[in-house]
Amino acid sequence: MLRFKTLVIAVLLVALLSVYGAIGWANQEQPRYGGTFIMPETYSAHISMDPIRIGNERAEDIQVIIQALEGLIKFDLPTLKIVAAVAESWEVSQDLLTYTFHLRKGAKFHNGREVTAADFIYSFERLMDPDEAAVPIHILENLAGVDNYIAGIADHISGLKVINDYTLKITLNSVDVDFLYKLVEPGATVVPQEAVESLGRDFGRTPVGCGPFKFESWTGNEITLVAFEDYYGGRPYLDEVIYRTMLEAGARGAAFEAEEIDATRLTSPQYLQYKNDPLYKDYLIEVAEIWTRNLYFNTREGPFVDKKVRQAFNYAIDDEAIIEHYLLGMAFPCVGYLPTSLPTYNPELIGYDYNPQLAKELLKAAGYENGVAIEIIGDSTSTTWGIPYVEAAVPYLEAAGFKVKLVPLESAARHFRRDAGEHDAGMTSTGGLASPLSYISVYLSRYGRAQGNFPAYFNPRFDHYLVLAGKEANFEKRMELIRKAEEIFVDDAPIWFANYSKGVMVYQPWVHGLEPVALDLQYQPMAAVWVDETSPRAK
Amino acid sequence: MVTFLVRRLIQFIPTLLAVTFIIFILLNVMPGDAALLSGNPRGGTDPKVIEALREKWGLNDPLPIRYVRFLGNLVKGDLGISFRLDRKVSEVINERLFVTLRLAACAMLFAVIGGVGLGFFSAIHQGSALDIIAMIGAVAGMSIPNFWLGLMLMYLVGVLLGILPTSGYGGGDLAHLILPAFTLGIRYMALLARMSRSAVLDVVHEDYVNTARSKGLAERAVQFRHIFRNALIPVITIAGLQFGGMLASTVVVETVFSWSGIGSLLVDSIFRRDVPVLQGCILIIVVAFLVINLLVDLVYGYLDPRIQYD
Numbered sequence: 001m002l003r004f005k006t007l008v009i010a011v012l013l014v015a016l017l018s019v020y021g022a023i024g025w026a027n028q029e030q031p032r033y034g035g036t037f038i039m040p041e042t043y044s045a046h047i048s049m050d051p052i053r054i055g056n057e058r059a060e061d062i063q064v065i066i067q068a069l070e071g072l073i074k075f076d077l078p079t080l081k082i083v084a085a086v087a088e089s090w091e092v093s094q095d096l097l098t099y100t101f102h103l104r105k106g107a108k109f110h111n112g113r114e115v116t117a118a119d120f121i122y123s124f125e126r127l128m129d130p131d132e133a134a135v136p137i138h139i140l141e142n143l144a145g146v147d148n149y150i151a152g153i154a155d156h157i158s159g160l161k162v163i164n165d166y167t168l169k170i171t172l173n174s175v176d177v178d179f180l181y182k183l184v185e186p187g188a189t190v191v192p193q194e195a196v197e198s199l200g201r202d203f204g205r206t207p208v209g210c211g212p213f214k215f216e217s218w219t220g221n222e223i224t225l226v227a228f229e230d231y232y233g234g235r236p237y238l239d240e241v242i243y244r245t246m247l248e249a250g251a252r253g254a255a256f257e258a259e260e261i262d263a264t265r266l267t268s269p270q271y272l273q274y275k276n277d278p279l280y281k282d283y284l285i286e287v288a289e290i291w292t293r294n295l296y297f298n299t300r301e302g303p304f305v306d307k308k309v310r311q312a313f314n315y316a317i318d319d320e321a322i323i324e325h326y327l328l329g330m331a332f333p334c335v336g337y338l339p340t341s342l343p344t345y346n347p348e349l350i351g352y353d354y355n356p357q358l359a360k361e362l363l364k365a366a367g368y369e370n371g372v373a374i375e376i377i378g379d380s381t382s383t384t385w386g387i388p389y390v391e392a393a394v395p396y397l398e399a400a401g402f403k404v405k406l407v408p409l410e411s412a413a414r415h416f417r418r419d420a421g422e423h424d425a426g427m428t429s430t431g432g433l434a435s436p437l438s439y440i441s442v443y444l445s446r447y448g449r450a451q452g453n454f455p456a457y458f459n460p461r462f463d464h465y466l467v468l469a470g471k472e473a474n475f476e477k478r479m480e481l482i483r484k485a486e487e488i489f490v491d492d493a494p495i496w497f498a499n500y501s502k503g504v505m506v507y508q509p510w511v512h513g514l515e516p517v518a519l520d521l522q523y524q525p526m527a528a529v530w531v532d533e534t535s536p537r538a539k
Numbered sequence: 540m541v542t543f544l545v546r547r548l549i550q551f552i553p554t555l556l557a558v559t560f561i562i563f564i565l566l567n568v569m570p571g572d573a574a575l576l577s578g579n580p581r582g583g584t585d586p587k588v589i590e591a592l593r594e595k596w597g598l599n600d601p602l603p604i605r606y607v608r609f610l611g612n613l614v615k616g617d618l619g620i621s622f623r624l625d626r627k628v629s630e631v632i633n634e635r636l637f638v639t640l641r642l643a644a645c646a647m648l649f650a651v652i653g654g655v656g657l658g659f660f661s662a663i664h665q666g667s668a669l670d671i672i673a674m675i676g677a678v679a680g681m682s683i684p685n686f687w688l689g690l691m692l693m694y695l696v697g698v699l700l701g702i703l704p705t706s707g708y709g710g711g712d713l714a715h716l717i718l719p720a721f722t723l724g725i726r727y728m729a730l731l732a733r734m735s736r737s738a739v740l741d742v743v744h745e746d747y748v749n750t751a752r753s754k755g756l757a758e759r760a761v762q763f764r765h766i767f768r769n770a771l772i773p774v775i776t777i778a779g780l781q782f783g784g785m786l787a788s789t790v791v792v793e794t795v796f797s798w799s800g801i802g803s804l805l806v807d808s809i810f811r812r813d814v815p816v817l818q819g820c821i822l823i824i825v826v827a828f829l830v831i832n833l834l835v836d837l838v839y840g841y842l843d844p845r846i847q848y849d
Contacts, residue, residue: 245797
């Protein structure tokens, strides 16, 4: 009898505990509205929030703009799939030249007015207006009639047509399988004419869009966004998001420990610290960001004209050892050029392993038996894509026979020398595009150094595959063509494949919903983020 | 006095003209321009975009025309439009200047009170243990790099003790000001402590000090009325010059503590070749130097009645 009682009590206890646990679990997982999130901005001071004033590498501004401005379509940031935004659906014609977008009813600007197809015409023509001297004009360059509009022959772009308030038709000059990827860029977001005109220059300070958050203020180092109650997707959980420019990693670390900020991107020494921290090791987000750190060779002049010398450089360096010991594991070794987070990732691709003997042989075959002197330009401070990173590779290079002279330069001087071809090689980081085709197409021979083809690479076979890929509507076939181009690129070695970026962020225990965004860890979809009541800023 | 002031203000004009000329030439012979850096920080911008921006900003015009245009606008009080920020330069500077002035003024106040007090005390007690400790402290204060000190204070006071915010401007409250001002001021405090100590030691053995003592004045009166006041003249000169320099060198402290003042604006503008903002910032700093020097000259007259303004 006693046994039975004990058993009953035990069963009851277990049941009670599991119900309690389930409630606790449910509480923890149930998103909560309210609170403020403070996100440090780590790259450089903000410049402008006007989407037509920034290029697609301006991560410091884009991470804020994407919270407040939206276009026809957008990325689902964690997966980098293109999803509906103001347009609920779209169709592409058989010939791949006409795109018809169906806008959702009830999407509102922050000023309360409904977004219609005419607003897209205004925003797109503003982007291409020569008087605006906008930066991301590549987005719409291929629209039918854009040349006449720029030349002032036509008042409007003929390739843009309003069918009705909720239907927009866009016609292209030629097939561009990456057109939708371009429409995702901040430059293609929709803005209301009345706000642009009434705010004038101040539009870049507090722009008006139709995203989940609206601009409240920009004072000094802080940009404050507040929840937009009428967002078509429902109001975001957080009341407020504050972006605070904090360029000093030590200051971010101190602010994080003092609970003044809710998350922070880590540098490699901080990564080591938090990875081994009993509390915070469970609050780390790691992602293979789509950036390739590389050293572009001058393929037109000097020793690197010879492919053997370029390959020798790649074989000479133990990349894995540098990543492990110098970056403390905060990067991934490169195989080819396209990072592992892209759909083109090719595990069968054979890159350059560490083979100092082969490096020496290749140099000897190139006629540099007694070594070769090279000059490398680069950013003076960056440990992952600047001169400090190359410094870690110098002992390997010297052992193989390269006599290295490092020239740290600030950006303007560096670009000037690079574009003029006054260098043997230069360290950099390239990428930041979710489309593999765009990612690798910067090396098409039609582009000059100033346009991103830093090594001034030229190979008609490489061009051929990419041109085919640019016309291939079938996704899998397209990826296969890009992989073929990449194989040629890797064999030609116009660059040293140094490392792929690894982004790491640590967040406070009360934060929920941050995602490993491969495009850039700072590009967090803040509308999905929430804080529980243990946050000091929960109210 | 009035003639002196007017004369000095008129002297500002050629100085400012020379400065604008030098800034203009230096900024325009640097390699690279703002258009090249406007799109993507690592390059790769469409040449059409670069050309359109150069045209918009007038970078294709010959240098003399650009200089005359700059001077013409300057006379009208117009500093132009920032290339980088697409805002009026006067508006940008206005926003940042107050932040830096506040930081520099507090740092200087702390440096003057602490430094002069310490220096005076050390000199009066020359050779004592306290003097030696104070002067070792002064050497240390001058040698500690302020980014390191800033981070250490941030960790100690902000994280471990938790009594002050680690960084940020915080809307301008006092709590956010203390650590940056101390970090910026410590070097100047150390310098002023050493300066005022040696200035006092120079004065201590002067005849008029002996006279004051022999006529039976209380030691305190001798120290304050005769020694301290005379020793202040070189100290004020140094403090004035340092203040002007401080305005231009707050960038490290601003960066460490995540403030956005003139210092960080200046550095960002150099890297982005934002010539209008650079011209504006440097002009403001030069004017600040000139005005502070003028004020220092006026203070001399108060401290030493023998100095006449005519």
